[in-house]
Amino acid sequence: MRDILNDLETGRLLSDPDPVRRAQLQMRTPTPKRFYKDVAVAAGEGGFVVQLDGRTVKTPGKALLALPTERAAQLVADEFAAQGETLDLASMPAYRLVNTAIDGVASDPQAVLEDILRFSSSDLLCYRAEGPDALVRRQNEAWDAVLDWARAALGARLLLAEGVIHLEQPREAIAAIGVHVGQRAEPLRLAALHVMTSLTGSALLALAVDFGELDAETAWAAAHVDEDFQAAQWGQDSEAVARRANRKRDMTAAAALIDAIRS
Incomplete structure (x- = not known):
């Protein structure tokens, strides 16, 4: 449960009884190239969502990444906007934390x-x-x-x-x-x-x-x-x-x- 943000290590399985551990494992993917140009925040189902070239961001567990306030969504959007040619998850702490909350903490x-x-x-x-x-x-x-x-x-x-x-x-x-x-x-x-x-x-x-x-x-x-x-x-x-x-x-x-x- 501790080391909640240690989500860049090599994972074994995507299923784990610990909710935080499960969310971490789901985020362990190879570093992808930046695939979008525009980043925006919009009102959506369940609150405010982040959109990349008009497509709504989801968590690694395929849940909708929705936040209760526009300011919270903007924190995540700013991290996406700041990325270079590749996505560096280590430089996106708000995004990782939101993923952990939605995919892991919410279940337990x-x-x-x-x-x-x-x-x-x-x-x-x-x-x-x-x-x-x-x-x-x-x-x-x-x-x-x-x-x-x-x-x-x-x-x-x-x-x-x-x-x-x-x-x-x-x-x-x-x-x-x-x-x-x-x-x-x-x-x-x-x-x-x-x-x-x-x-x-x-x-x-x-x-x-x-x-x-x-x-x-x-x-x-x-x-x-x-x-x-x-x-x-x-x-x-x-x-x-x-x-x-x-x-x-x-x-x-x-x-x-x-x-x-x-x-």
Whole structure:
């Protein structure tokens, strides 16, 4: 279920009991050449659709790719319009996310919800460094306000631990988070929430973005406090920088889709 956007690997079968995995496998096709000139958004069955040379886009699972708002459809249309001679799915995070939501999450939203709750039971923000003091301060500055917000807005009072040894969180806190995630069970929103959760390691950061408490940039920075501290001490290689840029692109797309579908 995790690595929800890892949909460019070599697939085996197009049928899988996991709804997200099934949607990912359906998207694993050779890189095609661009076959269209014009990209447009139009009102259609089930909302707004993307049209390529007048033909409506469908998902890899052959479902109609329809979005509830024009802004959401425009996010996907812009990705198609930006393509060069070949289609680079890695550069189309909104399109991939919408496919995953329609072909996978819609058939079993409960599985995705439960995975988000598994993240919350070991949320990144609850595991604090024992030292050095500079890192501890950075974690406190980036994370404490989010935990305070979760307690006040979600009713989730989570416990903190030093180090990486697993800490059992109160059942009441996880249940409170579950209530709010359950209110976001619409497939597109839930898929976007899951992407942000898996990319940051924190259901609280994802929910804070969904609620408008944090923007995606601030949440992304908060999720990488430890990594940035280590990079400042030891530097980082070009491959790590590239991987992080790709993941941030997916995070930004997920946040943009949430914003677009509720406007």
